[in-house]
Amino acid sequence: MKRYKTKLIVAGVIVLIIGLIIGLSTNKKDVSKPTNVKHVTDKPxxxxxxxxxxxxxxxxxxxxxxxxxxxxxxxxxxxxxxxxxxxxxxxxxxxxxxxxxxxxxxxxxxxxxxxxxxxxxxxxxxxxxxxxxxxxxxxxxxxxxxxxxxxxxxxxxxxxxxxxxxxxxxxxxxxxxxxxxxxxxxxxxxxxxxxxxxxxxxxxxxxxxxxxxxxxxxxxxxxxxxxxxxxxxxxxxxxxxxxxxxxxxxxxxxxxxxxxxxxxxxxxxxxxxxxxxxxxxxxxxxxxxxxxxxxxxxxxxxxxxxxxxxxxxxxxxxxxxxxxxxxxxGHTFTSNQTIQKLNFQALKKTEVPVKLAETKTFWTNKKTQLKLSNLSVDTKLAKLNKNQKIGHISPALNAQYLSYTSKTDKQLTVKSGVKGTQANWFVRLWRNLF
CATH class of the missing domain: 3.40.710.10 (DD-peptidase/beta-lactamase superfamily)
Structure with missing residues (x-):
């Protein structure tokens, strides 16, 4: 009976580990990284x-x-x-x-x-x-x-x-x-x-x-x-x-x-x-x-x-x-500008610089500062290529746009600044637990 219980416990641990590994290897929904930046309102x-x-x-x-x-x-x-x-x-x-x-x-x-x-x-x-x-x-x-x-x-x-x-x-x-x-x-x-x-x-x-x-x-x-x-x-x-x-x-x-x-x-x-x-x-x-x-x-x-x-x-x-x-x-945000570093727990090198993938200009009244806010990146990615598009970020701006302007037009696409490969299963499990 004790041997049977031991087998069940071992089997349960194996299932748990496999589940954790599968969970760590699977891309989950985007993780949004909002920042406490004051939004600017602009009118034509x-x-x-x-x-x-x-x-x-x-x-x-x-x-x-x-x-x-x-x-x-x-x-x-x-x-x-x-x-x-x-x-x-x-x-x-x-x-x-x-x-x-x-x-x-x-x-x-x-x-x-x-x-x-x-x-x-x-x-x-x-x-x-x-x-x-x-x-x-x-x-x-x-x-x-x-x-x-x-x-x-x-x-x-x-x-x-x-x-x-x-x-x-x-x-x-x-x-x-x-x-x-x-x-x-x-x-x-x-x-x-x-x-x-x-x-x-x-x-x-x-x-x-x-x-x-x-x-x-x-x-x-x-x-x-x-x-x-x-x-x-x-x-x-x-x-x-x-x-x-x-x-x-x-x-x-x-x-x-x-x-x-x-x-x-x-x-x-x-x-x-x-x-x-x-x-x-x-x-x-x-x-x-x-x-x-x-x-x-x-x-x-x-x-x-x-x-x-x-x-x-x-x-x-x-x-x-x-x-x-x-x-x-005009406030011009330039391609290849590094905006933040994020931790990707599934990668060998966890800290990844996030860069802008495009150049765009947003407009406000004179003498107004404009910053970026609401970075959204999937940090569960287990593999990255350099310059791979991985998410988006928005200007901290409340402005008027042409009707039916796409959401992507109002945002900036972001990309990975480095190549990243997946860490081994033990490292990923350890990071997930601790």
Missing amino acids: INLSVDATSAVVIDAKTGQILGVKNADKQVPIASQTKMLTAYGVLQGIKSGKIKWTTKVPITSKSDLSDQDSHLFSHIAVKAGDKLSVKELYDVMFANSANDAAFALGEFMTPKGKTTQQALQMWAKSLHLTGSQWYNSAGQVNGDAFENQIKSASTTAANHATAKQLAMIAKADLELDPTLRKLSEKMTISYHLTASYVVTDKTDYWQLMTQTMPKLSNPNKLVIEGLKTGSTPESGAAFTGIIKDQNGHEFITVVNGAGDYMDEKTRFQATLDVVNEVLAKKQ
């Missing part, structure tokens, strides 16, 4: 720009830095093409199309008989075929309406109208309350065969400044090369295999004709992105702007002057960023 400044609506956001985080009527629905004209681009980029991402896929030009997108000064278009006619990439490029670089009509029609799912496709893409971006009639941004009566018969001829696409910033941010995340595309001085496309047309871009006009006339004391760089011009929308521009410290902003100004004005919209864009820079300061 009220922009004084002479425009119907405007917004400035940090391009990386989505933090809203400046606003003017930023939730007001307004006519948006060719800024619509950013939503058409979003539909294209989703098609590329899903594998439904490739950049080299040929798009047929139908009568719906044949604007060859129209005055290109009134209705921007390229030299294509019904029956031509251009690649997705060529149409996408001229849609941005030259605001080509025929390219937008062609891509909108091509990306429309079978059984749906292009208007329904636009509404579907808008819904996926949570653009609540926005209105969409055609893929180029023309007033309904000027959309030619793309006109919606059931709608008024004066019907126009509408969105808010914040919503336009949301589309721009989504496009940039799906296609970071948009920055380079937007800065091209010329753009080319094939009418036939051997016949290439090359045109000057809107950016050429901006850099050679407009920028020299603008006041730009902070030497801001306009990297792109999309103008909008109709009598209904006035002069508008959704921009990617970079300051001399490398901070990147997405800006929107709507109704900044008459729709034919090629100066006011860009001056207004520079002005809103300058106003933000005058009233706010």
Whole structure:
């Protein structure tokens, strides 16, 4: 009987040890390491720009830095093409199309008989075929309406109208309350065969400044090369295999004709992105702007002057960023910066330096300190590679962000500063017990 009890005790101890080893080898839920850091509250400044609506956001985080009527629905004209681009980029991402896929030009997108000064278009006619990439490029670089009509029609799912496709893409971006009639941004009566018969001829696409910033941010995340595309001085496309047309871009006009006339004391760089011009929308521009410290902003100004004005919209864009820079300061947390050392009980070397895996800037009012808080790392990991992403940390900041900004955009990813291998079972058991 005593021998039987002894066996039971030994068996129980073995089971306990095995259980401890299994528990020590298993990754458990994240262990949060909050710090007692005072949080800072930041609000967007009220922009004084002479425009119907405007917004400035940090391009990386989505933090809203400046606003003017930023939730007001307004006519948006060719800024619509950013939503058409979003539909294209989703098609590329899903594998439904490739950049080299040929798009047929139908009568719906044949604007060859129209005055290109009134209705921007390229030299294509019904029956031509251009690649997705060529149409996408001229849609941005030259605001080509025929390219937008062609891509909108091509990306429309079978059984749906292009208007329904636009509404579907808008819904996926949570653009609540926005209105969409055609893929180029023309007033309904000027959309030619793309006109919606059931709608008024004066019907126009509408969105808010914040919503336009949301589309721009989504496009940039799906296609970071948009920055380079937007800065091209010329753009080319094939009418036939051997016949290439090359045109000057809107950016050429901006850099050679407009920028020299603008006041730009902070030497801001306009990297792109999309103008909008109709009598209904006035002069508008959704921009990617970079300051001399490398901070990147997405800006929107709507109704900044008459729709034919090629100066006011860009001056207004520079002005809103300058106003933000005058009233706010950026707190930049840099990749590879060590923020803390943590103990990983399952590793041979338990103390691991935790570093930032990315660089991000968060904004507050001037003369305000900003620290990091709420480090969250799984400290049960039994193996680490150097630079392995292991968790995240947040700025001690209560700020406003674009709607549906992801949690990761508001945080910083952290990584392991060293390589770590698992300690033997006895060491792990000993550490767990004592």
